[in-house]
Amino acid sequence: MPEIRRPQLIRATMDVINQVGFLNASVAKIGQQAGISPSIINHYFGGKSGLVEATMRSILKDLATGINSRLANVPKDNIVGRIEAIVGENFSSHQQDEAVVKTWLAFWAQAMHDPALNRLQRVNEQRLLSYLRFELKRTMPHAQAHMVATTIAALIDGIWLRSALNSQGIDSDLARQVVLDYLSLYLKTKSNP
Numbered sequence: 001m002p003e004i005r006r007p008q009l010i011r012a013t014m015d016v017i018n019q020v021g022f023l024n025a026s027v028a029k030i031g032q033q034a035g036i037s038p039s040i041i042n043h044y045f046g047g048k049s050g051l052v053e054a055t056m057r058s059i060l061k062d063l064a065t066g067i068n069s070r071l072a073n074v075p076k077d078n079i080v081g082r083i084e085a086i087v088g089e090n091f092s093s094h095q096q097d098e099a100v101v102k103t104w105l106a107f108w109a110q111a112m113h114d115p116a117l118n119r120l121q122r123v124n125e126q127r128l129l130s131y132l133r134f135e136l137k138r139t140m141p142h143a144q145a146h147m148v149a150t151t152i153a154a155l156i157d158g159i160w161l162r163s164a165l166n167s168q169g170i171d172s173d174l175a176r177q178v179v180l181d182y183l184s185l186y187l188k189t190k191s192n193p
Contacts, residue, residue: 006054009034009041011099013055018099022106027051053116056107059100060124066092067131080183082135083152086128087179090156091172101164128153139187148186155179 012034016025027048031038045051070085094100111117132149133142140148159178163170 005034005036007058009036009051010055010058012036013051014097014099014103017106018102021102022052022110025106049110049114049116052103052107052110053120055103056117056120059103060120060127062094063089064127066094079135079139080180083132083183084176084180086131086135087152087156087176088172090128090160091170091175093172096170096172101170104160105164125153128156148183151182151186152179155182 009030013025013030016030016033020029025048027038027041030048030051031041041047041051045054066089067086070089071082074081074085076082089095095104107117108121111121129146129149132152133145136145136148139145155178156175159175160170163175
C-alpha cells in the first residue's frame, strides 16, 4: 500500500465506523469511501480485521507522538506537570474526534475476540502504564509507583469510556482535574501519614 494512500484508507475506516458502526463497516464500504478497490484492501490488509488493526496502530502512534511532544515541553523535575501532560494527551482534541472515539470503542469491543487486536490493546495498556510509572518512580518506590500508575490508567480509561458514551462528550478539563486531584490527595496522604 503506497504510503500516500495509507492515511487516506485509515481515515476512511474511521469515517465508515463512525457513520455505520463496526458491524456494518464492510471492506466494500471502506473501499468506496477511500476510492480504493476492496480487493486491494484485502490484498494489503487481509480484510477488515487487518484494516482495523492498522487504523488502531495509527491512532496509537498519534497518541504516543502527542504524549512525547507534550512531555518534551515539561521540565523533568515537574512530576505532576508530566503526569498532566500524559493525561492531557489522552483527552486531547484529536482523541476526542467523533470518528476516533467510535473507532476506539469498536476496537475495545473487538479486542476481546480478535487475538491481534487483543495484543495491540495489551501493548497500548502497557505503554500508558510505562509512561506513568517512569514519572512516578522519581517520587515514590517502585511498588507504589506501579499502584498509582494503575489507578491513574483506570481513571483515564473509565472517565474516557463514560464520557465517550455520554451524549455531551468528553470534558477534558474535568478529566484532567479528577486525575490530578487523585494524585494530589495520594501524594499528600503519603507525605503526612
